[in-house]
Amino acid sequence: MRYTAPKGTHDILPSGKDRTDWADDITKWHWLEGIFRDLCALYGYEEVRTPIFEDTQLFHRAVGEGTDIVSKETYDFVTKGGDAITLRPEGTAGVLRAYVQNRVYLERPIAKLCYIGPNFRYERPTKGRYRQHYQAGIELLGASGPEADAEVIALLAAIFTRLGVSRLTLRLNSVGSIESRARYVEALIAYATPLVSQMSEDNQRRFGQNALRMLDSKEEQDQRLLADAPIVTDFLDPESREHFEALQKLLTTLGVDYKLDPFLVRGFDYYTRTLFEIESPDVGAQSSLAGGGRYNRLVEQLGGPATPGIGFGLGIERTLIALQTAKVPVPDPTAPVAFLCPIGAAARDACVILLSQLRGANLAADMDYTGRKLKASLEQADRVRARYALIVGDDEIAEGVTQVRDMQTKQQARVPIAHLAEMLRGMGGLPSLPRVNTLDMNSNEKGEPGGD
RNA sequence: GAGAGUGUAGCUCAGUCGGUUAGAGCGUCGGCUUGUGGCGCCGAAGGUCGCGGGUUCGAGACCCGUCAUUCUCCCCA
Incomplete structure (x- = not known):
């Protein structure tokens, strides 16, 4: 019997050869993680590490029972002691649980946290989709103004800039407050009711379960039928509209390019107002490299004080695949002196x-x-x-x-x-040159520092 | 959960109409200097042709099953 890594998982190995996929090459991981950590430090985000499993209820409540992730993609199981636990399918819920449990808000009215680690989703693997995949992400808690949104998005953009990727699209949308979103969903359902019988099977299902997600359909017939559907941003309450407009101005000021996409909808229920996603054409069907949004009610839902928050998660494997496809130059691993x-x-x-x-x-x-x-x-x-x-x-x-x-x-x-x-x-690069009398070791190239 | 493709050397892959002894490039190891690398030349090691069954005088090739893997749908990072 020869063992293979479980379906949807992969080994990350020492590199050397460029024949390997970058997602399997540890030097590429170190490089990306280094850039992420450097930028987090630069922007003032501190790392947290939380368990890779939590009470099942945490994820079900935070992410939303009706979402696909919870309804069919979580690794749920019961321990020998009878506890229902779930391997974490995304980063935010665990970080916020830790934030609330440890009352971090008491020491830090503004908490800027970052994390990096594996997530688990039970789904069919394809290019850029793994059952165990890694995400690097940040959460900015306690700030509700558009400057916070702008900072989070700017940090995300800075990561890709430093990695050297171009050919990316930042898509941006706002779904407003919970109340205004509810009004919008009502209007959307009203619009779609006479059309739903002509839509794809999937969208007929979504119509009943999670109408917002109809907008995400890639079926041509659905897109045609929804072309004249009401637009979320027309339903924003005045505060959300003001917030969204201010954010756009800030992004422009900061030189961050974005594309408004009123059809952008994301997979978690907890988002309010700002939503964004980074897309790459280089990862096959899984074009989403990173995504995030604002979640102004989530801390409260998890038992903490009402605290606004915003964050993103970045898929490491997908990003590495995109970098490889785009042939982005990566520094060589350090060599011995x-x-x-x-x-x-x-x-x-x-x-x-x-x-x-x-x-x-x-x-x-x-x-x-x-x-x-x-x-x-x-x-x-x-x-x-x-x-x-x-x-x-x-x-x-x-x-x-x-x-x-x-x-x-x-x-x-x-x-x-x-x-x-x-x-x-x-x-190795330091000043003190030796006085060796024999051949001169004229070093016209400054070597890689030998140390680390 | 549904569909399609692919499994031959460490890696990337050839292998004709089913035909006897399994092929290349790269990599590895060795030789081309008694103790001097990259290029080049020569050589070697390395294979359960994914696994099990079937058809056949004969299967890497054809059929069935199975496992693995890749891609797509759904969904997401």
Whole structure:
């Protein structure tokens, strides 16, 4: 019996080869996560980590019983102790639960939180859709003004800018308050009632269950029938309208491009007012890379004080697929400064000690353990893209030196072991250049810092 | 939940009308210097042809089943 990863899950592996999918390549993940974390710090968002499972009721209440996610896509189960728990299908509910439970609002009237972690949905996997997928997201709690919306959206846009993706669309909509949305849904149902019999099977079902979602249909007949449907934004209450208009002005001021889309509807019930989504043409049918919106009643619903909030979630796998398709350049993973190439058994012993000393001096180093010929060790040094190969044979041991070979220039120098760490650190980019008398190691390229 | 496609070496894939010994490129390992890498040349290792059954003198190929996987619908990140 050979085991395979469960359906809809995937392994993320060391990269090296560009043949792998980026969504399976750990260096791409590190890169993306690094950009996300840097920007969160820049915008003042602090990380929180919450459990990957919660009481089933939390998700059912927060996300909405009628949504597809809850009605058919959650991983629900009962523990041995009889508790009903659910693997989290999205990030916001758990973060808000933690916010309320720990009374974070008492210390931080404005709480700016970010998170990154796996979510689970039981659905049929396709390109860019996984049963276990990762999202990076933020939540801004306690601020109701349009500036908060603008900041959250600007941060999202900044992530993609820094990643280097273009070819994206930011779609923007407002569904208004719960009351104005209800009025709109009523009007929509009134409009659709005489037409519903001509609509697709799916939309007939939605008509009864979640009329708003009819707008999301990709069926041509549905789109035609709904072309003259009432528009959500015409039903906004005055405050929501003002908020929405102010947000648009702010986005324009900030240079964030967006496209108004009154048909944008999202899968969670908790949204109020602002809704947005980032779309890419590069991920097959799963074009939505990130999405979010405002949820002014959710904290209250979860037992906290009435607190406005807004946030987004960004699909990491999907974003990586889009980056790969768009051939966005990604920095290489860091390489060791030194790779030790021992010649003979005595040299191997000496290299083990030397290796340990280099690492103790905070220099990324590695060595050949296979006992192969020097040629093969140098090939290995080349393969791991080491900046220097350190060649150690009986001669070098006798003299207390190593041959330091610059892998780019092929220049070599005998360097006393006592000076090795100092010299490598200097060549790693720091100022203190060694006074080694032999060949000049003229480094016209400034190397990648060897350290981390 | 529904539909379609694909499973041959570590990876990407050829394999004709069913024909006897299973193919290439890349990768890996070794040789081309006694201790000097990238390019090139030579060589080797590596296969339950996803698995089970069936048809046939003969199956990697055809049929059935099964598992895995990919894509699409639904829905979402």
